[in-house]
Amino acid sequence: MQPPLIGITCSRYIGGAWSQYSPGHYLDYTFNQYSRAVASDGGVPVLIPVAQTPATVAELTARLDGVLFSGGPDIHPRRYGQQPSRGLGDIDDDLDEMELQLARAAIESDVPVLGICRGIQLLNVSLGGTLIQDIASETEAPINHTQKAAKTVNSHTVEIVRDSLLARIVKQRRIWVNSRHHQAVGTPAGGLTVAARAPDGIIEAVELPAGRFFLAVQWHPEGTWDRDRFSKALFRAFVAAAADQIP
Ligand code: MN
Secondary structure, eight states: OOOOOOHHHHOOEEOGGGTSTTOOEEEEEOOOOHHHHHTTTEEEEEEEEEEOOOOHHHHHHHHOSSSEOOOOOBBOGGGGTTOTTTTOOBHHHHHHHHHHHHHHHHHTTTTEEEEETHHHHHHHHHOOOOOSSSSHHHHOOOOOOOOOSOSSSSOEEEOOOTTHHHHHOOOEEEEEEEOOOOEEEESSSTTTTTEEEEEESSSEEEEOTTSSSEEEEESSSGGGTOOOHHHHHHHHHHHHHHHOOOO
């Protein structure tokens, strides 16, 4: 059996050592923990830059065995019918366009998808859901979802919905997760089910039960993939699904 090709979406960045030589030129980037986690379970990680067309998105969808929607900036609220709130962070409209096209194509073709942080928000918006633009300023008495500690440290619990895909993967009703997000899923899209919530009610995982493998989490399992068995189990299940081994 060939190892599955797992696409990992990149964000864009201007700065660092290159900005003085190429002002206005973006770097495509993502944290290497995504690739390391995918590779550790036998997947072949392939980074997906922002520059795509409908034709290249169609090729990616046809050739990739799984797509991981990674963390990144905020999604432009026009994508879910809202005006910007005061707490909205940085946005990248070209990134939104590419990832929304890729998400719709992957879901249409039933390619296994894993969403992480921005990824859960992107997948929800791609199916017609909305977001909370800024948890701290738009919800009452939330727990802290923007931990100062590194992503290697878990900071709050999530309650996992019984009989969900996530429950089958981690085999627990409650796990500790890290938390580095100021946005969250608002209204879940039709067809999506909530698979986990934080103690303050914030949605931390959603699934598309009709899909072959569709799981999206608000935390960062790539930050703890090598030290936390639940994070490891999540990547293992995703790569196995991409290799046609349905959990
Ligand atoms: Mn959180």
